[in-house]
Amino acid sequence: MGTTSPQPPHVPAGTVLELSKEDWxxxxxxxxxxxxxxxxxxxSYxxxxWxxxxxxxxxxxxxxxxxxxxxxxxxxLPGAEDPAALGEQFD
Structure with missing residues (x-):
């Protein structure tokens, strides 16, 4: 069975993000x-x-x-899951 890499959430074009200085x-x-x-x-780097x-x-x-x-x-990002849950999902 292959290993699936995590994917970022879908963010539609046109979405306006407000990112704090810690989030980018x-x-x-x-x-x-x-x-x-x-x-x-x-x-992976x-x-x-990120x-x-x-x-x-x-x-x-x-x-x-x-x-x-x-x-x-x-x-x-909007629709992002808890990073810990993402890791568990692909272990």
């Missing part, structure tokens, strides 16, 4: 991101807890600020 890497500030795509693989999300960075008022690829904590 390398920014150090709250990020508003209109999702364009979520990579369908979790990075980041212990399957995923790349591409989208349009937004100002607080919704003004587009440019394209951004963000490394986002899976548990911060």
């Amino acid at each position: 890497r390398y920014g150090g500030f709250t990020l508003f991101l209109r999702v364009e795509s979520v990579r369908d693989d979790l990075s 980041y212990d399957d807890e 995923v790349w999300v591409s989208g349009q960075q937004l100002a607080r008022d919704g003004t587009p600020l440019g394209q951004l690829d963000a490394l986002v904590r899976v548990s911060a």
Whole structure:
């Protein structure tokens, strides 16, 4: 039997994420991101807890600020399961 890798939750294009500085890497500030795509693989380099999300960075008022690829904590995405439960599911 094959081993199935965990998948990030489905986040539809157009969803606006509000990510605290702890929920995405390398920014150090709250990020508003209109999702364009979520990579369908979790990075084993980041212990399957982070995923790349591409989208349009937004100002607080919704003004587009440019394209951004963000490394986002899976548990911060809508529809994410408890990370401990995800691990149990694929052990």
